[in-house]
Amino acid sequence: MAASPFPKTLQALIDDRRVRYVLTGGGSAAVSYLIFSVTWLLASQWLHYLVVAVWTNLATAVVMYPVYRRLVFKATGPWLAGFFRFYTVFISGLVAGLVGLPLLIEVVGVPVLLAQMIMTVAVPLISYQVYRLWAFRHRPHETADGDVNP
Numbered sequence: 001m002a003a004s005p006f007p008k009t010l011q012a013l014i015d016d017r018r019v020r021y022v023l024t025g026g027g028s029a030a031v032s033y034l035i036f037s038v039t040w041l042l043a044s045q046w047l048h049y050l051v052v053a054v055w056t057n058l059a060t061a062v063v064m065y066p067v068y069r070r071l072v073f074k075a076t077g078p079w080l081a082g083f084f085r086f087y088t089v090f091i092s093g094l095v096a097g098l099v100g101l102p103l104l105i106e107v108v109g110v111p112v113l114l115a116q117m118i119m120t121v122a123v124p125l126i127s128y129q130v131y132r133l134w135a136f137r138h139r140p141h142e143t144a145d146g147d148v149n150p
Helices: 010-014 017-043 049-072 079-106 112-122 124-135
Strands: none
Touching: 010 017, 017 049, 017 112, 017 124, 049 079, 049 112, 049 124, 079 124, 112 124
């Protein structure tokens, strides 16, 4: 086994799937908010914010699935079947957005981009356990930190 270029503590953090999930989740949130914001700013005259939310959800899933698959969960197996399981969980963020955005925007009066930011932060907090326990569950011999030993 090759020596790690990172100090032991940093390597332990990198090796912890939960840390990788949080970092990737931050990246996913940034990608999602960027896609939503750019689309909203360019097309809000023609598209309802819920249409933008649907587009954002699908685009973000396509962009982020390979990252979650390889870097976070180190999943193997059929790519397309894994994507469908991943998107089944990921779409829960869309459902939350389709409920939460109108509540925040229409009922509470929060501006669209701020409401999207609130939803972007709230949804991933729940998703991790669903991903861990279901979407990427085909993991024989998991270690205490959740990674797989071959």
